[in-house]
Amino acid sequence: MNGRPSFFDTIKQTPNLTSGLIDLLVERIVSGELAPGQRLPTEQAIVSATGVSRTVVREALASLRARGLITTRQGLGAFVSDKPISKTFSIVPEELESIPDILHVLELRMSVEVEAAALAAARRDAGDLKRIEIALGALEEAIGAAAPGAEEDFAFHRAILEATHNPYFARFIDVFGASIIPRQRVRLGAMPSAKREAYLRRIQKEHEAIFAAILAGDAAASRRAARAHLTKSYERYAALREQAGTVAPEPLTAHGRG
Structure with missing residues (x-):
């Protein structure tokens, strides 16, 4: 993905940056801005766009994967789930x-x-x-x-x-x-x-x-x-x-x- 994705501009710079990134991605998935089947930016692209660490990015993606909102494909990256789980248990x-x-x-x-x-x-x-x-x-x-x-x-x-x-x-x-x-x-x-x-x-x-x-x-x-x-x-x-x-x-x- 080239350039800085515009939706990353609104990431919440909270003490828990992982939570801010998760909330942002969930919001974009729910709104349809990140559509089912759409490929997410690479980990490095998200790091470059947000300024957070690679650890934070990996933790955020792992949380979305655990919630059923994204899937990963070997060698291809992360994609928005075609059928995201609408209700999951979480603690924020x-x-x-x-x-x-x-x-x-x-x-x-x-x-x-x-x-x-x-x-x-x-x-x-x-x-x-x-x-x-x-x-x-x-x-x-x-x-x-x-x-x-x-x-x-x-x-x-x-x-x-x-x-x-x-x-x-x-x-x-x-x-x-x-x-x-x-x-x-x-x-x-x-x-x-x-x-x-x-x-x-x-x-x-x-x-x-x-x-x-x-x-x-x-x-x-x-x-x-x-x-x-x-x-x-x-x-x-x-x-x-x-x-x-x-x-x-x-x-x-x-x-x-x-």
Whole structure:
């Protein structure tokens, strides 16, 4: 595709650029500006037109594919589905503005990702381990750069779901995209730098524990590490809920923590 596609001019420059790109493409598909069967611009063309990273573009396209709005053809690229699914389940950033909503999503993630970590430990291959390690390294770099790291966090968890070699796990998280990682809702920018780094380091150690268990091929330890990470995330947000005095679901029980 030559030149800058005019519809990319309206991309929302939100903190979650993936969401802005998804919303824009969905709007154009629904309106018919991107017609059924029409080929989408290449990843590089979208990167050039929007200024977002290739990771953001790939995440947005994966989300649209998971929703049934686009299909990919080997060697040809992505195309608008001839029969796009009219109604799909999704979570968008606007639905995660309250702490109770974030807690609901963390419960959903726990029900899926804990078992996925165990499957990843049992089924992962060398390529899977490399992808998880790279994602973990990117997250470490984000912390060092004092960045929120939500996109890198998402990539880490997605790499684990991919390592299950069950495509439905990756499709599950692709429907949501990085909006499923509510890290930016903590308002890290308002924290003193030392407190922010300490907060992110604690989360990173939890990630490292999950990776170590998967690397060792220990399904039980992977399950425990994933549950501990998501439970601690839940407890962090539950503490914020108490500070804000908002109403939320009942806390996880000791039995639920595993």
